[in-house]
Amino acid sequence: xxxxxxxxxxxxxxxxxxxxxxxxxxxxxxxxxxxxxxxxxxxxxxxxxxxxxxxxxxxxxxxxxxxxxxxxxxxxxxxxxxxxxxxxxxxxxxxxxxxxxxxxxxxxxxxxxxxxxxxxxxxxxxxxxxxxxxxxxxxxxxxxxxxxxxxxxxxxxxxxxxxxxxxxxxxxxxxxxxxxxxxxxxxxxxxxxxxxxxxxxxxxxxxxxxxxxxxxxxxxxxxxxxxxxxxxxxxxxxxxxxxxxxxxxxxxxxxxxxxxxxxxxxxxxxxxxxxxxxxxxxxxxxxxxxxxxxxxxxxxxxxxxxxxxxxxxxxx
Amino acid sequence: xxxxxxxxxxxxxxxxxxxxxxxxxxxxxxxxxxxxxxxxxxxxxxxxxxxxxxxxxxxxxxxxxxxxxxxxxxxxxxxxxxxxxxxxxxxxxxxxxxxxxxxxxxxxxxxxxxxxxxxxxxxxxxxxxxxxxxxxxxxxxxxxxxxxxxxxxxxxxxxxxxxxxxxxxxxxxxxxxxxxxxxxxxxxxxxxxxxxxxxxxxxxxxxxxxxxxxxxxxxxxxxxxxxxxxxxxxxxxxxxxxxxxxxxxxxxxxxxxxxxxxxxxxxxxxxxxxxxxxxxxxxxxxxxxxxxxxxxxxxxxxxxxxxxxxxxxxxxxxxxxxxxxxxxxxxxxxxxxxxxxxxxxx
Numbered sequence: 001x002x003x004x005x006x007x008x009x010x011x012x013x014x015x016x017x018x019x020x021x022x023x024x025x026x027x028x029x030x031x032x033x034x035x036x037x038x039x040x041x042x043x044x045x046x047x048x049x050x051x052x053x054x055x056x057x058x059x060x061x062x063x064x065x066x067x068x069x070x071x072x073x074x075x076x077x078x079x080x081x082x083x084x085x086x087x088x089x090x091x092x093x094x095x096x097x098x099x100x101x102x103x104x105x106x107x108x109x110x111x112x113x114x115x116x117x118x119x120x121x122x123x124x125x126x127x128x129x130x131x132x133x134x135x136x137x138x139x140x141x142x143x144x145x146x147x148x149x150x151x152x153x154x155x156x157x158x159x160x161x162x163x164x165x166x167x168x169x170x171x172x173x174x175x176x177x178x179x180x181x182x183x184x185x186x187x188x189x190x191x192x193x194x195x196x197x198x199x200x201x202x203x204x205x206x207x208x209x210x211x212x213x214x215x216x217x218x219x220x221x222x223x224x225x226x227x228x229x230x231x232x233x234x235x236x237x238x239x240x241x242x243x244x245x246x247x248x249x250x251x252x253x254x255x256x257x258x259x260x261x262x263x264x265x266x267x268x269x270x271x272x273x274x275x276x277x278x279x280x281x282x283x284x285x286x287x288x289x290x291x292x293x294x295x296x297x298x299x300x301x302x303x304x305x306x307x308x309x310x311x312x313x314x315x316x
Numbered sequence: 317x318x319x320x321x322x323x324x325x326x327x328x329x330x331x332x333x334x335x336x337x338x339x340x341x342x343x344x345x346x347x348x349x350x351x352x353x354x355x356x357x358x359x360x361x362x363x364x365x366x367x368x369x370x371x372x373x374x375x376x377x378x379x380x381x382x383x384x385x386x387x388x389x390x391x392x393x394x395x396x397x398x399x400x401x402x403x404x405x406x407x408x409x410x411x412x413x414x415x416x417x418x419x420x421x422x423x424x425x426x427x428x429x430x431x432x433x434x435x436x437x438x439x440x441x442x443x444x445x446x447x448x449x450x451x452x453x454x455x456x457x458x459x460x461x462x463x464x465x466x467x468x469x470x471x472x473x474x475x476x477x478x479x480x481x482x483x484x485x486x487x488x489x490x491x492x493x494x495x496x497x498x499x500x501x502x503x504x505x506x507x508x509x510x511x512x513x514x515x516x517x518x519x520x521x522x523x524x525x526x527x528x529x530x531x532x533x534x535x536x537x538x539x540x541x542x543x544x545x546x547x548x549x550x551x552x553x554x555x556x557x558x559x560x561x562x563x564x565x566x567x568x569x570x571x572x573x574x575x576x577x578x579x580x581x582x583x584x585x586x587x588x589x590x591x592x593x594x595x596x597x598x599x600x601x602x603x604x605x606x607x608x609x610x611x612x613x614x615x616x617x618x619x620x621x622x623x624x625x626x627x628x629x630x631x632x633x634x635x636x637x638x639x640x641x642x643x644x645x646x647x648x649x650x651x652x653x654x655x656x657x658x659x660x661x662x
Contacts, residue, residue: 030648032458037648038555111348121456209560211646227596236575237380237586267646269561271348
């Protein structure tokens, strides 16, 4: 993945110098290991800030919403699918964008790395091919990247960008034989009481910081339902009922639109696996509508359209 | 003041006995991180930890607190009367609190307990709490407590300070409140000169291990409006998601919102932590929002901590250098970098 950093800088420089874009959105290297910061570059002299590695796991599409300038943007498979969704939902125009595609081999799960080094403080991480080297004050360990992929990346079948103006590398082979919904199936089999207990436990640590909502490019409402105060829809205390309402409704708002980019889980300061909610809806969309979000500009998401001649019985 | 040495077993047994008379909070491993939890139901304290994910501020200042309750039932003789909700002020002890978090309580105290205002609930809870600190033998590279306070073995705001020494603890008495708690823990032996020297060496070695310097020396002399209008805020704020991670994890963020919640004819008046990162924080009843843009909210957070507080209280910055926001900001907005920008701004 590291090899793309230089290519991103070259491309951004070219695009800015040739006045084909006004701004370029990518990442710059973080100040702490396993963290990178989304950055907006307008000055060609500052493209050297741009960086790329296996910890670029936010969703840059989040920064496109309602921009009016001409933007160059780095996009992996999932990020590109969110760009498609954004275009379909009129949050950005296709002709404003110059999409720099990166064939993605998955992002590294920073929590899994911490577990592997037994929570000792990591001072530096270096990627070398399909391995990475983790350094602390008194240890040095090498791991295979493939065993440390974020759980959404491990089941991803759209690693190559679905929309792009330029690709920075050869397409990577898509993963085959993955079973993306084994965890969802387990929950589906639970008795309702057990299900409720499972979800209650899942979100018990939530502090209502809304990092999951805000990291998600799908959440662009001018006023979110949890922030609505007249009338107030959801209580603002740490009452579990309100917290559950937030998580359920947030997930439902993503139905048919979620690309399983994993940004919500990546950013959660409390380590909550809220993809358990959205994955169920992704599975339903696939089962009921043969739909995966963000693969085409020609179709609106399934819960966004109604056709009298719909062939599904359940919708009539 | 007493200085005593306890073996690990003696100390843990002592804490267990202490929980008969105090509500004892200890760091407990909970999944991938540590959380302060009440020492009960077989919870095992883990003092081999760097710091808890959430600061212990919620023990004194809960995220949601019922302030008052009322009845809306016209039949009730107390209809529409606000009554203070009952609160528990029985003695508490936070055992294993890091010096940065204890320092943070001193910072927050300037807001909740000053000649002008006294927040009854914060003050009473703080007064009924004994803080038993645990010096940091191995501070994180993202810690900068040495810059902003007394460092990894700082004593400010603590009643007792623990030195984790090999197999046991040296406990240093710092206040009368601390001595009272220590008196309830049996066993141990008085520390001798050799023990005290070893403890001193531990502290000295740790203070050199905190992260790189974060200069705050010129913040006071800056003109507020110059910093406010500085050109770097848009860039600092670009990546910000406007989530509440930094403010909720921060031990020194004290802002709250007050909400009424009604179920049937019974109502509660609750105060909840609020965050200056949320647009709702400053939304006026008229619909106008003076901080409508993301960069204004980000600027507010840093200006409050590093300029307004500095000017108002003339007692340092509103940050104890715990490093939580540095480590857990999902988009890596680093207060150390912003502080440098502000301090060096000409």
